[in-house]
Amino acid sequence: MSLQVSFGVSTWLWTSPFSTSNARDLFAKISGMGYDMVEIAVEDPQLIDTAIIKEELFRNNLQVAICGAFGSTRDLSSDDVALQKNGLQYIATCLDIAQQLGASFFAGPMYAAVGKARMVAAEQRKTEWERAVKNLRIVSGMAADKGLQLALEPLNRFESxxxxxxxxxxxxxxxxxxxxxxxGLDGFHMNIEERDATQAIVDAGEKLIHFQVSENYRGTPGSGQTNWNAYLKGLKEINYKGAVSIESFTPDNKELAGAVCIWRKLAEDQDTFAREGLAFLKQWAQG
Structure with a gap:
């Protein structure tokens, strides 16, 4: 039995930050490769004109997902109330974008700033956890009011x-x-943190609404040592019918490459990455 899913790819594979000016050529390329969906990474909401982007999505027959970028100034668990408020405002804007573009969810590790990885006392951890819970309860209500869900994503120990x-x-x-x-799960982080990828997916169960993939080294799916059969088994067991979306990053943007620790090219070029990755995923989904 094959896996009945759609296939997506992140704008981060080619560009950072994504802006309206990227949409026409990039969406045409993604659609032409055979993808069903584009995952738009919203780093700067001011660069997003939803009317134009919606038109380009329609023109290229692409579904859309919206993913957030949670740098140090957007931290729902911070001691600094101003950073919490900034994070909430950013998420509110992204939820508006998601609703206007017809997405069904907003994705990302929105509980804390990415890269916030420290040894802290149990009391401090409890305080930050409670802040994240309180703020994400607010965010959940905001999402529900717009008919949206949140795809909350675990990160590996080096990033959270x-x-x-x-x-x-x-x-x-x-x-x-x-x-x-x-x-929302990302196989890259699962490869580091989960003892059993199949069981992790089964444990997520019906709560799993988005699944991101790349190789164990963030490269082209099928080119590394990821246990793809474990993913397939888990996704089939929960009858997952959402998107499987490639998330990796362009090495051409030095700021982004530095943030995600990509110090070398991971493929011949980004177009080859996307084409070969999709070909592998389509074959993989057939079982």
Missing amino acids: DLINNVQDLLQLIKDIDHPAARI
């Missing part, structure tokens, strides 16, 4: 000290206690 795996995230969602709070 708060949420590293599915079990962490299930506890967070239990504490948030809002139906809009759901799960």
Whole structure:
């Protein structure tokens, strides 16, 4: 039995930050390769003109997902109230963008700033956890008011000290206690943090609404040592019918490459990455 999913790819594979000026050529390329969906990474909402982007999505027959970028100034768990407020405002704007473009969810590790990985006392961790829960309960309500869900994403230990795996995230969602709070998984982080990828997907269950992939080294799917059969088994077991979306990053933008620690080219070029990755995923999904 094959996996009945759609296939997407992140704008981060080619560009950072994404802007309206990128949409026409990039969407035509993505659609022409055979993708069903584009995952738009919103780093700067001011660069997004939803009317034009919506037109380009329609022109190229592409579904859309919206993913956030959570730098140090957007931190819902911060001691600094101003950073919490900035994070909430950013998320509110991204939810507007998602609604206007016809997305069904907003995705990302929005509980804390990416790269916030420290050894902290249990009391400090508890305080930050409670801040994340409180703020994400607010965000969940904002999302629900717009008919959206949140795809909350665990990050590996080198990028977060708060949420590293599915079990962490299930506890967070239990504490948030809002139906809009759901799960998005990224196989790259799972390869580092999950003992059993199949079981992690099964544990996420019906809460899993988005699944991102790349190779274990962030390269082209099928070119590394990722256990793709484990993903397939888990996704089939929960009857997952969402998108499987490639997320990796262009080495051409030095700021982005530095932030995600990509010090070399991961493929011949980004177009080859996308084409070969999609070909592999389509074959993989057939079982």
